[in-house]
Amino acid sequence: MKQNETSLNIAGNNYTAEADLGDEHIGTSWDTPLREDAFDMDDEEKILLIAYHFKEIMQVLGLDLTDDSLKGTPMRVGEMYVREIFSGLNPENKPGMALFENKYGYNQMLVEKNIALYSNCEHHFVPIIGKAHVAYISSGKVIGLSKLNRIVRYYAQRPQVQERLTRQIAEELKTILGTEDVAVVIDAVHLCVSSRGVKDTSSSTLTAEYSGAFLDAQKRDEFLKYLNT
Secondary structure (H helix, E strand, O other): OOOOEEEEEEOOEEEEEEOOHHHHOOOOOOOOOOOOOOOOOOHHHHHHHHHHHHHHHHHHOOOOOOOOOOOOHHHHHHHHHHHHHOHHHOHHHOOOOOEEEOOOOOOOEEEEEEEEEEEEEOOOOOEEEEEEEEEEEOOOEEEOHHHHHHHHHHHHOOEEOHHHHHHHHHHHHHHHHOOOOEEEEEEEEEHHHHOOOOOOOOOOEEEEEEOHHHHOHHHHHHHHHHHOO
């Protein structure tokens, strides 16, 4: 058995779990790792299965599920996982995007900063809380400002690592807007760092993705100055 593996016999089946890989932050790709059968089940089935398994977790922890405060928790967690905090896994929940002609002829960067960001760390399933700042330079089309917030929220509502989330937002904006001139910066606190492990409550994590015109130092500095205004 590997050093970081734990083995347990459950109902005659040997279950082996690798315990520590999450702390190594092993990267895969900028696309969310999903199985091919990820959407074979509908949302209702997923909610019931999650509720069933979360009830088992609560029982393993020794909680009294007959208590009025706890007995509805498994179903609440199932609903929350599928319909709320991990709803961004389902492409059916992807926000619709309408593009408009840039009739104003505005050819400078547009910056939407301090977009509230709530996600969950895929290594420990605890919250990531922060702000996203996005910018683009129109290639002839623009989108409504609220759509920028919706793109951030859609990709945040998945088990995530911040590096992947930053790239997913940038790639989506480039695809929608038909331009490489996109910048994304995320500043976030990870509860897997602040509430467990090292328990550092003072640090935050910054990630950035620049492309097109924003690869130019002067344009990038202009964007960063806007963020500090």
